[in-house]
Amino acid sequence: MHELAITRNIVAIVDEKAAGRAVRRVRLQVGRLSGVEVKAIEFCYELCAEGTSLEGSELVVEEIEGAGRCVQCGERVPLERPVAVCPCPERATLSIEAGEELLVKEMEIN
């Protein structure tokens, strides 16, 4: 359940930037290949936010689809899992282009 540690980090980042102002909403980008469960972050969020400037705020998570590019054929391949091999005949390596995001995008404050 590393999402608890992840969520604590999110709250700490925003709480510091808010500098005492009340936060109404926090927006994240979480890639589908990042290894982090959005549901688990949502589960931990309210608890972690308690007693901070994020208390009572809404969490909005934008999930980013995974995609890789084949180093041989150049094809951009949508990825549901972090698999590193292209389905092309060469079965070449895919370099992952999207889906590994773990970012606090913005906060909305009063």
Place this chain on the structure above:
Amino acid sequence: MCGTCGCSDGNQTTITGEQGDHVHVLPDGTVVRHSHDHDQEHAHDHEHQHAHAHEGGHRHHAYGPEAHGATAAIRSDTTVEPLEVQILAKNDRLAERNRGWFAGRNVTAVNLMSSPGSGKTTLLERTLREVERPVSVLEGDQETPFDAERIRATGAPVVQINTGKGCHLEAEMIWHGLQTLKPKADSLLFVENVGNLVCPALFDLGEAAKVVVFSTTEGEDKPLKYPHMFRVADLVLINKIDLIPHLDFDEARALEAIAQVNPSARILQVSAKTGAGMKAWYDWLDATSPVLREATA
């Protein structure tokens, strides 16, 4: 229509789950999920859809139906501040501090990760006895000191980091562990991570290399089940090869599974129990060490 957020007719929104979880598929294919409690009783087994367009900043669901016009506007009494901060930035920063600490002392840190029962501690015990150089251990464990006691019996300095309910080691724990362990200059340091194939994959500790131990008793498809862990590995050690005659372990399938998630990982097959293949593992450790790299340069 949802009385809390006002989601109703429109396009491409579905409600799934029991807690008011919403999944939006935006025109560019981005999937947005968020949740809030619905204070009205209504069934959630239907698809229902939004009237507003999602663009640019995606201002999602200011509370209350009034926020949903053709474009959901920012409420005038709030301001949006861009942050663009990596969630794991703090851990990554502390990992860099550890890396600097290791570099300054020429300590080669190896992060050992695996599921529980892969034989990681047995592998480490044998390695500590057979490696001919100063070596110490940071032992991560959830509750018990048993593994640290086994390591201590080999004569190697060891510091136990009890993570309590934590499922992984973080860079800051390593930093504190180092202050107590004080590894010698020009030495090898093993970090035995918490037995877990999920969480430790995300946390950089400042190590020189990540090694994943995977035993023949675990099934060949483990790399596909835990791709995040195998993706970050510099080296995969397939352990317990002495048991292969008694198992249905398909070696080719295991190698293929590793290659699918991490084509560049080195793979070595060992038995920590019989010592088979261990020489290649020690050679790999030597090659990873900055001491020998400088000596041969």
